[in-house]
Amino acid sequence: MAPTAQQLEPDRARVRARRREQSKNWSLFLLFAGPNIALILAFIYYPLFSNMYYSTLDWRLGSSRATPVGLENYVTFFTSDSGREVWRVTGIFTAGAVIGSMLLGLLIALVLNKHIPGKTAARTAVFSPYVLSGVGVAMVWNFIFDPARGGLAYLLDVVDLESPEWYLDSDWSLVMVIIVYVWKNLGYCAVVFLAGLQSIPRDLIEAATIDRAGPVRRFFSVTLPLLTPTVFFLLVTNILFSMTNAFDILRTMTPTGHGTNTIIFEIYLQSFGAYQRAGYSAAIAVVLFFTLFLVTAVQMRFVERKVHYS
Numbered sequence: 001m002a003p004t005a006q007q008l009e010p011d012r013a014r015v016r017a018r019r020r021e022q023s024k025n026w027s028l029f030l031l032f033a034g035p036n037i038a039l040i041l042a043f044i045y046y047p048l049f050s051n052m053y054y055s056t057l058d059w060r061l062g063s064s065r066a067t068p069v070g071l072e073n074y075v076t077f078f079t080s081d082s083g084r085e086v087w088r089v090t091g092i093f094t095a096g097a098v099i100g101s102m103l104l105g106l107l108i109a110l111v112l113n114k115h116i117p118g119k120t121a122a123r124t125a126v127f128s129p130y131v132l133s134g135v136g137v138a139m140v141w142n143f144i145f146d147p148a149r150g151g152l153a154y155l156l157d158v159v160d161l162e163s164p165e166w167y168l169d170s171d172w173s174l175v176m177v178i179i180v181y182v183w184k185n186l187g188y189c190a191v192v193f194l195a196g197l198q199s200i201p202r203d204l205i206e207a208a209t210i211d212r213a214g215p216v217r218r219f220f221s222v223t224l225p226l227l228t229p230t231v232f233f234l235l236v237t238n239i240l241f242s243m244t245n246a247f248d249i250l251r252t253m254t255p256t257g258h259g260t261n262t263i264i265f266e267i268y269l270q271s272f273g274a275y276q277r278a279g280y281s282a283a284i285a286v287v288l289f290f291t292l293f294l295v296t297a298v299q300m301r302f303v304e305r306k307v308h309y310s
Contacts, residue, residue, distance in 0.1 A: 055279060074287070076280065089259065093242065094243055096178040097242040098235070101181075101182050104186045105187070112126070128187065130187040130188045134246075138249045141176075167254070170258055173260050236299050240292055243264060
């Protein structure tokens with residue numbers, strides 16, 4: 001026997017109530033999240049897809065004409081000698097910046113984690129360079145690295161050593177910007193490592209001490225395994241930062257990119273430098289985007305397996 005209209009009315013009322021509740025939830029979601037979504041679409045995804053379109057053009061910056069070339073810009077970047085040089089410099093700079101910042105940051109964090117007088121002032125001093133302007137930091141270090149009148153040249157002269165040609169020798173130029181980048185960013189690593197060290201339960205350290213484990217063994221057997229979430233976080237963020245946030249130092253210390261043309265700096269040089277190749281620059285920017293995406297995905301997929309969260 002088919003249900004009557006009176007029997008179906010409660011079910012229909014529940015459906016209408018559920019729909020009203022869903023409509024109310026969606027309205028609240030759009031009210032609070034809608035402006036943020038609109039901003040993300042306007043300032044992130046629209047420029048991203050526009051840049052992908054520009055990367056298929058042979059277009060000079062400021063020109064009113066653009067010729068579609070398909071994937072030719074990408075082929076040129078991956079097959080040319082200049083493109084291979086960009087990858088080489090980017091790899092060296094990223095490796096030096098990440099390893100240097102994390103190792104020195106960990107050593108400083110281990111020292112600051114001790115009960116020493118003035119450690120609050122020391123933490124402030126270590127972290128201060130991280131919040132300074134990259135341009136200001138680079139200008140100060142330009143005076144330090146000056147081969148003729150710089151402070152470093154004076155110190156080397158005291159021990160009868162000649163200052164390298166930091167600005168003329170491409171290899172020394174790369175070493176120079178790595179040193180400055182590490183100096184500026186190791187405070188960030190030190191503070192994050194210090195937070196990780198202070199979150200380690202003291203009873204585990206005390207138990208290892210009772211078992212007669214020395215400082216080195218305690219570090220590698222207890223401290224370092226429990227720091228792996230911190231190490232993983234810093235590894236991901238530092239790789240991303242070193243590939244995208246070093247432009248101010250590179251541009252200020254080596255304006256023409258003499259031996260320091262990392263991929264982010266090459267984008268600027270190709271578009272706004274002497275070449276004015278906006279389409280080719282857009283292609284390099286797309287390559288950088290997918291490189292960062294791939295590096296992060298690989299780390300999340302494979303490196304995170306080595307992380308101990310408990």
